[in-house]
Amino acid sequence: MSDGITDITIIGGGPTGLFAAFYAGLRGVSCRIVDALPQLGGQLMALYPEKYIFDVGGLPRILAKDLARNMIEQGTQFGPEVVLEAEVQQLIPEDGHIRLVTPRGEFLTKTVCITAGKGALNPRVLECPGWNEHYGETGGVHTHVRQPEDFRGKRVLIVGGGDSAVDWVLGLRGIAREVTLIHRRDEFRAHKSTVLEMREAAAAGDVTIRTPYEVKEIHGDGGCVAHVTLINSETKEEDKLDVEAVVALLGFKPDLGPISNWGLELQRNTIKVSQLMETNIPGVYAAGDVVHYPGKLELIATGYGEAAIAVNNAVHHINPKARVSPGHSTNLKVFAQEEGE
Ligand SMILES: Cc1cc2nc3c(=O)[nH]c(=O)nc-3n(C[C@H](O)[C@H](O)[C@H](O)COP(=O)(O)OP(=O)(O)OC[C@H]3O[C@@H](n4cnc5c(N)ncnc54)[C@H](O)[C@@H]3O)c2cc1C
Incomplete structure (x- = not known):
């Protein structure tokens, strides 16, 4: 130059x-x-x-x-x-x-x-109460998994139906204390073989899949995620799930x-x-x-x-x-x- x-x-x-x-x-x-x-x-x-x-x-x-x-x-x-x-x-x-x-x-x-x-x-985020307050490393709401070890021993909720969501359900299995996946449809956009592997893991009780569900609200305790309110997209029934981490993998x-x-x-x-x-x-x-x-x-x-x-x-x-x-x-x-x- x-x-x-x-x-x-x-x-x-x-x-x-x-x-x-x-x-x-x-x-x-x-x-x-x-x-x-x-x-x-x-x-x-x-x-x-x-x-x-x-x-x-x-x-x-x-x-x-x-x-x-x-x-x-x-x-x-x-x-x-x-x-x-x-x-x-x-x-x-x-x-x-x-x-x-x-x-x-x-x-x-x-x-x-x-x-x-x-x-x-820019990752897509959930438009729900509690997201902004808890988004980030300390609050427990994430849009990426940087290190699987960050989730060791935690109850983790993964939200999404694509490759990243399904891959991380499998990737965090055995590291997180519990892994629950919710998706608003029963069909997943992810690769067929990984969806099959995930369904087998769910049948074996290693992970939980809940469809058709969405997150209605994220609740915290002392600035960290404590539980979420889920809503069934069809019946509109609500449910409470105790979690220490929410990972929304909704693409960007x-x-x-x-x-x-x-x-x-x-x-x-x-x-x-x-x-x-x-x-x-x-x-x-x-x-x-x-x-x-x-x-x-x-x-x-x-x-x-x-x-x-x-x-x-x-x-x-x-x-x-x-x-x-x-x-x-x-x-x-x-x-x-x-x-x-
Ligand atoms: C989950 C996932 C899995 C994938 N797996 C594979 C795979 O197995 N094999 C494969 O071949 N591909 C895979 N891909 C696709 C692959 O990652 C992309 O094709 C590749 O990253 C494209 O590289 P790139 O350098 O063109 O763009 P990017 O990797 O997107 O990099 C673009 C960079 O430009 C920067 N930027 C944007 N705008 C500006 C600006 N105005 N000023 C300054 N900086 C800017 C961004 O910050 C970014 O760092 C995958 C993608 C995803 C999301």
């Missing part, structure tokens, strides 16, 4: 953004990663750090937090500047560069790679937030890109869950390929004499392993 203007600024430090940072370093351009969250890793760290991932090439099975740690090591090895807790609010194309406005200051950059995933990761609201106002061509909550991962704004590329093109799959593996395409084309945009193709890492001087070694 010779003139105070970074070559590539990556908006979003999830797996796609981290791989983009790796490629920026490999190509020898200056790079900055900006993320709204206090940590790198995107959805892997914020939503499912303790879940195993099975579909990343070369890694038969890896915990999301371990993949995130590896990606951070790989993505930051060339020393990009990392700016956390800095949601990018404005992207303003100016003469010869782009200005990014964040609560942590303004940054000038020649190109941008937007890898903002689903935007700000896809919301691009400020990105919707940057003049990008959008399709619902995604940015339209070309085959080169270009957006409609010159110098602004995008990759990962945030993009849309025909045939798009929202997977970590897809994001890796898109990040490589986006960054290598951004390098060519900055310096048209630079080739788009990065070459093979096995033969690159930057890794001190040239052909024949």
Whole structure:
């Protein structure tokens, strides 16, 4: 960065953004990663750090937090500047560069790679009395399971019908004193095999499933959850359940937030890109869950390929004499392993 203007600024430090940072370093351009969250890793760290991932090439099975740690090591090895807790609010194309406005200051950059995933990761919450008073680590109402050990010996109520809810019913079995799942329907959106495993665990008395139920009110004692009032969605009968923790796993609201106002061509909550991962704004590329093109799959593996395409084309945009193709890492001087070694 010779003139105070970074070559590539990556908006979003999830797996796609981290791989983009790796490629920026490999190509020898200056790079900055900006993320709204206090940590790198995107959805892997914020939503499912303790879940195993099975579909990343070369890694038969890896915990999301371990993949995130590896990606951070790989993505930051060339020393990009990392700016956390800095949601990018404005992207303003100016003469010869782009200005990014964040609560942590303004940054000038020649190109941008937007890898903002689903935007700000705001979990859905329960709209019921008692939620706000008890939400957080100390109150006992959660929207994530960060460490299963946090729930050891507790009576836990899990609310939801998707993969996260069913996975954590099974994940907390044997750790929590009691695990109860409520869902407003008797059908679950989760993977069939895990639903079957959960139903078997319920039949064995290891966990309890109650449907169709919703939480009507959360009651506390001394600032901590003590019990909840449940309501049967069909009969409207109410019931009391003693619990020390409520975990609402209801997904999160896809919301691009400020990105919707940057003049990008959008399709619902995604940015339209070309085959080169270009957006409609010159110098602004995008990759990962945030993009849309025909045939798009929202997977970590897809994001890796898109990040490589986006960054290598951004390098060519900055310096048209630079080739788009990065070459093979096995033969690159930057890794001190040239052909024949
Ligand atoms: C429960 C669950 C299980 C999953 N399991 C798998 C799996 O097994 N295999 C698989 O391939 N995929 C899986 N996925 C999907 C996978 O996690 C996503 O495809 C992947 O995280 C997308 O990476 P990304 O870097 O594009 O976006 P994200 O991981 O969403 O990261 C985007 C980052 O951008 C930041 N950001 C957003 N807006 C701004 C802004 N304006 N300014 C600054 N920062 C911003 C966010 O804070 C976030 O850190 C799973 C997802 C979930 C929810």
